[in-house]
Amino acid sequence: MSRIFILAFVLFATLFAVNAAPLALEKRETEFGQCPNVPPTVVTLDVKITPDPAVAGGDETFDVKGTMQIDVVTGDQMVFAFIDLVAKQLLEDPLIVDICSLPGVTCPIKAGTVFSTTQKYTAPSQLPDSYAIGVGIGSGQPEFVPLGCAIAFVGGNDLSAVSSADLEVWNFL
Template identity: 45%
Template sequence: MKQTPLELEKRETQFTPCPDFPPDAVGLDIKMTPDPVVLGAVETFDIKGTMKKDIIAGDWLAGTVFSTTQEYTAPDELPAKYTIAVAIGRG
């Protein structure tokens, strides 16, 4: 019996909470375009979430529900293994 390899399925990049964060850390809903990363191209990150505490006046985000779009130019080369991290915080 001969089997034909299954066609590879494109999978959306999954952003999971960092394992070192406390269990009550707020998770973010992140969509990256293009996905997967295109070397040297502008990557767009649509980031949404709901904070557990209100963001105070003067923060660049306002209210408990937020949505932002950020762009980042991918490097021309990447190592075989790499990590993309997205975080919202205050200093």
């Protein structure tokens, strides 16, 4: 009888020890995808950020790749923005740069040609619970025509509702 109690005690002690051990946390990568409500000719850019996830007030490095459907020429711009999803407004002024002045980019970039560049951008000093990070490429003045776009939704419980027709991403870029 005492052997059964000893065995039961050892099993319960082992079970409690295993459950009490900290579980390895899975790092969730910020995933950029297609921007909602843009014309079908707008290319979805491949974007990776470092550090990931974004750190409030920290320097973010954006690695952007894409294959444009339309030639990119001098004067075309790349925009980086952090968007508050609840207030539906920019967290800070976006970073707007001439795409042809970025490292690794030689203009013109002919349609169908893969390009890749890196850009640093300081994240807002305060990030809300749910926000979006948008990256866009546009052409033309005075009317800005979208050529490429990517957006990542961060935080919150159910971002699928926010990422639908509610959010006109291009208005922020």
